[in-house]
Amino acid sequence: MASSSRALLFSALFLLSTLSFNPLICTAKDSRVSLALYYETLCPYSANFIVNYLAKIFDNGLISIVDLDLIPYGNARVASNGTITCQHGKYECLLNTIEACAIDAWPDLDVHFSFINCVETLVVEHKYLEWESCFANTGLDSKPVSECYENGDGHKLELKYAAKTDALEPPHRYVPWVVVDGEPLYEDYENFEAYICKAYKSNNRPEVCDAALIKLSKAKKSRNAVCHNKDVSLFDGKRIEMVV
Numbered sequence: 001m002a003s004s005s006r007a008l009l010f011s012a013l014f015l016l017s018t019l020s021f022n023p024l025i026c027t028a029k030d031s032r033v034s035l036a037l038y039y040e041t042l043c044p045y046s047a048n049f050i051v052n053y054l055a056k057i058f059d060n061g062l063i064s065i066v067d068l069d070l071i072p073y074g075n076a077r078v079a080s081n082g083t084i085t086c087q088h089g090k091y092e093c094l095l096n097t098i099e100a101c102a103i104d105a106w107p108d109l110d111v112h113f114s115f116i117n118c119v120e121t122l123v124v125e126h127k128y129l130e131w132e133s134c135f136a137n138t139g140l141d142s143k144p145v146s147e148c149y150e151n152g153d154g155h156k157l158e159l160k161y162a163a164k165t166d167a168l169e170p171p172h173r174y175v176p177w178v179v180v181d182g183e184p185l186y187e188d189y190e191n192f193e194a195y196i197c198k199a200y201k202s203n204n205r206p207e208v209c210d211a212a213l214i215k216l217s218k219a220k221k222s223r224n225a226v227c228h229n230k231d232v233s234l235f236d237g238k239r240i241e242m243v244v
Contacts, residue, residue, distance in 0.1 A: 040074025101148035
């Protein structure tokens, strides 16, 4: 009986060690590449990046090696009294907060990105006043986002994103500001897929990486369009650009 118990114990310990150290069984979460997008909702270049570039990684498999963080704040400013002024006006502040609430209400990336992608598609199409249609289009309940916006939680989220944006090193100079594994891509942000593939340390890269890395090796760094983080002044509650 004793020898049988020892045999069972040995088998259990062996199985545990196999589960602990077998790289095929362990999750690959720790090897994922961090991808952070600092953006503002009504910057046309932010919207274009989300809709026509970032959305593709959900279809081509690259999302499996990415830890994506969306920060909807951009070039806004926080006044001494805690109010926030946005580069493209009050409606941008509203949509920044709505998207922050969506991220908070639906922590699942696939869920909140589907909503944000819908809103930003309307921005690209110059139909952003119809943003509430995205609840029906995605099949999501509007209540948690509406409550977040109305009860002030959304403003608190935006203040959190403001602090996160202001803590960037080096400081962001424009949006979209795309950061891969802590390194900003500057104006070459549209090649973000290649930078993700380059930063990924594991051997089992998605197939999309082959073409992305070849493209990066042959092309010069791009200078894609951005919304600059300019000095501003406030006049009658409106944000006025001081640098054109």
